Amino acid sequence: MTLPDTLPGTAAADSRPGSQWWRTAVIYQIYPRSFADASGDGVGDLPGVTSHIDDLKTLGVDAIWLSPFQRSPQKDAGYDVSDYCDVDPLFGTLADFDDLIEAAHSRGIRIIADLVPNHSSDQHVWFQQALAAAPGSPERARYIFRDGKGENGELPPNNWESVFGGPAWTRVTEPDGTPGQWYLHLFDSSQPDFDWSNPVVHEEFRRILRFWLDRGVDGFRVDVAHGLVKAPGLPDYTPDPHAGSMGGEEADVPYWGQEGVHDIYRDWNRVLAEYDGDRALCAEAWLPTVDMTAKWVRPDEMHQAFNFAYLETPWNAAELRAVIDESLRAYPAVGAPSTWVLSNHDVVRHASRLALTAENPQGHGIGPDSPGKPEPVLGLRRARAASAVMLALPGSAYIYQGEELGLPEVIDLPGDARQDPTWFRTEGERYGRDGCRVPIPWDADAPAYGFSPTGQSWLPQPAEWATLARDRQVGDADSTLSLYRSLLAERRAHALGAGTLRWIDGFGDDVLAFTNGDVTVVSNIGSEPVALPAGDLLVASEPVTDGMLPADVTVWLRTA
Numbered sequence: 213m214t215l216p217d218t219l220p221g222t223a224a225a226d227s228r229p230g231s232q233w234w235r236t237a238v239i240y241q242i243y244p245r246s247f248a249d250a251s252g253d254g255v256g257d258l259p260g261v262t263s264h265i266d267d268l269k270t271l272g273v274d275a276i277w278l279s280p281f282q283r284s285p286q287k288d289a290g291y292d293v294s295d296y297c298d299v300d301p302l303f304g305t306l307a308d309f310d311d312l313i314e315a316a317h318s319r320g321i322r323i324i325a326d327l328v329p330n331h332s333s334d335q336h337v338w339f340q341q342a343l344a345a346a347p348g349s350p351e352r353a354r355y356i357f358r359d360g361k362g363e364n365g366e367l368p369p370n371n372w373e374s375v376f377g378g379p380a381w382t383r384v385t386e387p388d389g390t391p392g393q394w395y396l397h398l399f400d401s402s403q404p405d406f407d408w409s410n411p412v413v414h415e416e417f418r419r420i421l422r423f424w425l426d427r428g429v430d431g432f433r434v435d436v437a438h439g440l441v442k443a444p445g446l447p448d449y450t451p452d453p454h455a456g457s458m459g460g461e462e463a464d465v466p467y468w469g470q471e472g473v474h475d476i477y478r479d480w481n482r483v484l485a486e487y488d489g490d491r492a493l494c495a496e497a498w499l500p501t502v503d504m505t506a507k508w509v510r511p512d513e514m515h516q517a518f519n520f521a522y523l524e525t526p527w528n529a530a531e532l533r534a535v536i537d538e539s540l541r542a543y544p545a546v547g548a549p550s551t552w553v554l555s556n557h558d559v560v561r562h563a564s565r566l567a568l569t570a571e572n573p574q575g576h577g578i579g580p581d582s583p584g585k586p587e588p589v590l591g592l593r594r595a596r597a598a599s600a601v602m603l604a605l606p607g608s609a610y611i612y613q614g615e616e617l618g619l620p621e622v623i624d625l626p627g628d629a630r631q632d633p634t635w636f637r638t639e640g641e642r643y644g645r646d647g648c649r650v651p652i653p654w655d656a657d658a659p660a661y662g663f664s665p666t667g668q669s670w671l672p673q674p675a676e677w678a679t680l681a682r683d684r685q686v687g688d689a690d691s692t693l694s695l696y697r698s699l700l701a702e703r704r705a706h707a708l709g710a711g712t713l714r715w716i717d718g719f720g721d722d723v724l725a726f727t728n729g730d731v732t733v734v735s736n737i738g739s740e741p742v743a744l745p746a747g748d749l750l751v752a753s754e755p756v757t758d759g760m761l762p763a764d765v766t767v768w769l770r771t772a
């Protein structure tokens with residue numbers, strides 16, 4: 213299918229109040245520092261996003277999720293917020309944010325902001341006040357300060373480990389210069405955890421929600437939505453060493469998925485309901501089962517929760533069918549859509565992940581010395597086939613900037629370029645997530661491939677990315693960009709997001725085949741070609757000929 217450059221009527225989801233647009237929307241994740249740099253300092257920014265808004269309209273997405281752009285010392289790429297109600301100068305100003313909202317809304321594209329409520333930056337005024345105040349003070353009670361164990365409090369209060377490696381506690385020096393209490397940080401030591409048993413914290417976050425809702429955001433992606441409440445008494449816990457670093461492998465973890473967290477989202481649901489239209493909350497909650505994740509989207513809580521069980525499923529027909537079945541049972545059972553996702557800024561890009569040959573727990577990343585490096589041609593082929601499955605499923609879907617270009621994980625980043633705190637806190641034992649965060653190639657022949665007018669780029673871009681640059685893909689009917697545009701256009705034309713999935717059997721164990729409305733989807737996940745059923749070809753993830761579907765290819769057919 214060849215598409216014109218602009219697609220009238222294809223970008224906007226139903227924007228009427230009450231449309232519950234988030235149930236079926238395709239939402240494009242922008243990682244602002246790596247999307248487009250208008251200022252020329254080598255770091256992407258909000259004016260850079262605004263300058264490409266028509267490219268997103270042409271792609272056919274309904275909404276944008278912006279990873280953090282709020283004021284931050286950038287110790288964890290903005291997930292360490294020092295002022296929740298301002299834009300970091302690295303990314304622009306509040307006026308730039310307003311311009312972006314205006315540009316997006318005028319094209320029917322919604323904007324979801326990232327919200328980071330589990331922890332702030334250690335540069336946040338509250339944490340600075342806590343350090344200057346005495347143990348037991350109201351200032352310290354906004355975070356989780358505890359006395360240490362041992363004769364002189366020299367041991368951390370419990371054995372918890374940071375998600376990024378190393379201990380989850382750091383000892384402070386009291387204002388009088390003596391070694392003092394410890395504070396909890398599930399992530400970097402520059403990211404102290406708030407104490408959500410303190411009503412003051414609740415009040416502050418209601419204020420922050422309203423600040424951005426008043427500015428016109430359509431919702432929030434909630435960072436570490438499973439982590440805000442900790443088990444009483446902060447009991448010791450030793451995680452499974454093979455578990456992904458953000459959780460997701462085990463139940464009963466004293467800092468993930470505690471029951472009390474749901475009251476917070478019920479409260480936020482009421483705050484969103486004060487506003488006109490449909491504002492949505494999306495949970496980033498890494499939990500071991502689909503059923504557990506579904507609790508985050510009960511009718512009076514959040515609206516979406518990333519389906520990480522789906523993201524973590526290997527390229528295997530039986531396992532994919534099982535997780536899709538579970539998802540289409542568990543989420544609708546609580547009245548919610550499934551929110552499909554294959555890539556984001558925390559995981560190995562799926563153009564590499566689907567062709568890995570060694571275990572790679574989430575957050576560990578891949579680097580020059582990793583075992584089982586992905587095979588790039590096979591990885592891209594599988595990624596295209598996998599995206600064609602995902603975008604045919606009923607529900608909502610998130611796509612991560614660059615996946616529409618088929619970008620792979622960057623493996624050969626030099627150590628001195630890496631910036632993920634994981635890399636530093638594990639002393640290079642885990643490479644971390646920089647490999648999926650390399651700035652986007654826009655123009656093959658421009659400096660920094662058009663990412664920045666000065667040719668700077670906060671992470672080096674690989675030489676082979678010239679061929680993946682967007683301008684090379686626009687006019688190429690076989691490019692990954694053209695594939696995504698076709699998938700999004702057909703998804704909309706056939707209302708697949710709001711459809712119903714019915715499996716078709718008879719293709720063998722290695723094939724996923726289903727109908728969604730008048731579209732039949734067949735995905736060959738095995739190694740042998742299979743015969744295609746009858747039907748008009750709508751989209752194919754690779755060219756198909758002779759009525760046969762090759763390995764690692766997905767097709768959409770129109771059937772009567």
Ligand code: NOJ
Nearest residue numbers: 288291399435436557558
């Ligand atoms: C999840 C975010 O996606 C990740 O990038 C960040 O490092 C942690 N939460 C901590 O905020």
